[in-house]
Amino acid sequence: MTDFLVDLAEKRQKYLDGLDANEGDINLDIFEDFYPDRAHFLFELLQNAEDSNAKNVWMKLSEERVVFEHDGDILFTEEDVRRVTGINNSEKKNRPDKIGQFGLGFKSVFVYTATPIVESGDFAFQIIRLVKPVKLVSTLDDKSITRLTLPFNSPKKDAETSFQEIRSGIENLPLHALLFLDHIERIYFNVDDGPRCFLQRRTMDSGFVALEKSFDSQITTSQEFLVFKESVNGLVNRQIAVAFDIEKSNRASEDQVAGETAELKIIPAKNGRVAIYFPAEKETSNLRFHLHAPFVPELSRASIKDTDANKTLYEQLGGDKLAVELANESYTIYFTETHLTDIRAVISSDEQRID
Numbered sequence: 001m002t003d004f005l006v007d008l009a010e011k012r013q014k015y016l017d018g019l020d021a022n023e024g025d026i027n028l029d030i031f032e033d034f035y036p037d038r039a040h041f042l043f044e045l046l047q048n049a050e051d052s053n054a055k056n057v058w059m060k061l062s063e064e065r066v067v068f069e070h071d072g073d074i075l076f077t078e079e080d081v082r083r084v085t086g087i088n089n090s091e092k093k094n095r096p097d098k099i100g101q102f103g104l105g106f107k108s109v110f111v112y113t114a115t116p117i118v119e120s121g122d123f124a125f126q127i128i129r130l131v132k133p134v135k136l137v138s139t140l141d142d143k144s145i146t147r148l149t150l151p152f153n154s155p156k157k158d159a160e161t162s163f164q165e166i167r168s169g170i171e172n173l174p175l176h177a178l179l180f181l182d183h184i185e186r187i188y189f190n191v192d193d194g195p196r197c198f199l200q201r202r203t204m205d206s207g208f209v210a211l212e213k214s215f216d217s218q219i220t221t222s223q224e225f226l227v228f229k230e231s232v233n234g235l236v237n238r239q240i241a242v243a244f245d246i247e248k249s250n251r252a253s254e255d256q257v258a259g260e261t262a263e264l265k266i267i268p269a270k271n272g273r274v275a276i277y278f279p280a281e282k283e284t285s286n287l288r289f290h291l292h293a294p295f296v297p298e299l300s301r302a303s304i305k306d307t308d309a310n311k312t313l314y315e316q317l318g319g320d321k322l323a324v325e326l327a328n329e330s331y332t333i334y335f336t337e338t339h340l341t342d343i344r345a346v347i348s349s350d351e352q353r354i355d
Contacts, residue, residue: 004078005125005135012085012132041108042169043177043278043301045148048106050183050277052146059170059189063163066112068148072183075121075146084118085133105299112162113150120146167191173199175211175221180241180275180292203227208264209243224248225290226266232294233316240317243290245269276301293317 042059045068049057052072060067076084084106109116110130117126117136124138140147152159170189178184178201187199195216202210207228213221224246232238247265272287274280276295282303285291293313295304304310 005081005123005133008081008085009133009135016129016132040300041105041111042166042173044105044108046177046184046187047277049146050181053183054146055183055185057184057187059187061163061166061170061189061191063152063159063192065149065151066166068150069145070184071145073144075144076118076123077121080120081118081123081125081133085127085131087131105301109148109150110154112152112154112157112166114153114155115151117149117151118147119149171197174279175199175213175223176273176275176290177278178211179209179225179227179243179290180277208246224264226264233312235294238294239292240294240313241292243292245289274304276304280304291317 046057049070049072052070052074054070054072056071058067058069060069087107107130115126115128118124119136119138119140121143124136124140125133126136127133152162154162170191173187173189178187178199181201185201185203188196189198190196197213197215200212200214202212204210207226209225209227211223211225212219225243226246227241227243229239229241232240244266245268247267268288269290272285273290274283274285275290275292276297277292278301280295280297280301280303295313296307296309297303298305
């Protein structure tokens with residue numbers, strides 16, 4: 001492993017020497033300007049954790065650094081080291097079942113740090129000047145964990161500003177960030193060794209999903225959804241999905257949510273959200289339910305890119321048509337006639353359309 005990192009570092013240094021010889025005509029710092037949204041990198045790292053099959057994610061924020069850990073069973077390989085230290089050398093184009101594996105999006109961490117540290121599997125290294133790995137001794141006690149440490153040493157953003165922006169990003173992670181994921185079930189976060197908080201997703205076999213947000217072991221926010229998924233035509237391991245808001249007559253246990261469907265009422269969402277796995281905050285649908293598809297996003301992942309690659313997805317989605325088909329397909333298994341009537345009422349609004 002040492003030879004690999006040494007060899008790669010030498011190759012990357014030759015690249016940097018070439019840039020230096022051009023006396024600033026080619027500037028790697030431009031990548032920092034691609035990510036204007038505060039703490040955008042949080043979603044990039046969560047996407048990588050999801051791609052690694054992580055169930056749990058931990059974020060620990062202090063005034064000097066933020067530490068991001070996950071328990072995904074796919075650990076770093078030599079190719080991953082190449083990708084995370086490369087530029088637009090992403091696995092995504094070759095692995096359609098991955099949503100963000102160490103591509104250009106990872107460079108968003110450099111908004112806050114000049115020297116991120118990666119520890120995963122057999123590898124522990126620091127990245128300098130965006131592309132050069134420097135071998136380190138791993139500090140991991142549990143080798144099944146992947147850890148990314150971001151010291152706040154960006155030359156363009158002071159540590160206090162970094163701390164405040166990331167704190168706001170962590171504390172304001174939306175409850176629905178977990179709604180359409182397949183693997184991540186819990187996101188834990190601590191700020192300055194304060195009380196531990198978390199977001200949690202509980203998925204039942206019947207398609208019901210419960211989301212909860214807690215502070216200091218107390219649940220502060222919760223919401224339940226009914227989620228339908230369907231494979232994407234022509235794409236391996238990709239799904240489109242719709243989610244309906246649920247109203248319960250009283251607080252129910254997990255068994256009750258899964259088994260006593262007559263106690264649940266499907267209601268129109270006030271603002272139907274659009275997700276590309278995670279929320280696409282700049283997109284609106286005018287639908288009364290929530291929608292996910294593996295669209296090709298803009299670099300910020302806040303909106304859908306205007307490209308021919310997304311046309312097939314728009315055709316398959318068909319707005320309320322998809323919801324009707326999925327609801328009818330699942331009707332005989334999970335629903336009473338009242339529930340199917342609720343779904344038809346939600347999706348029949350004349351106001352609904354996909355923008």
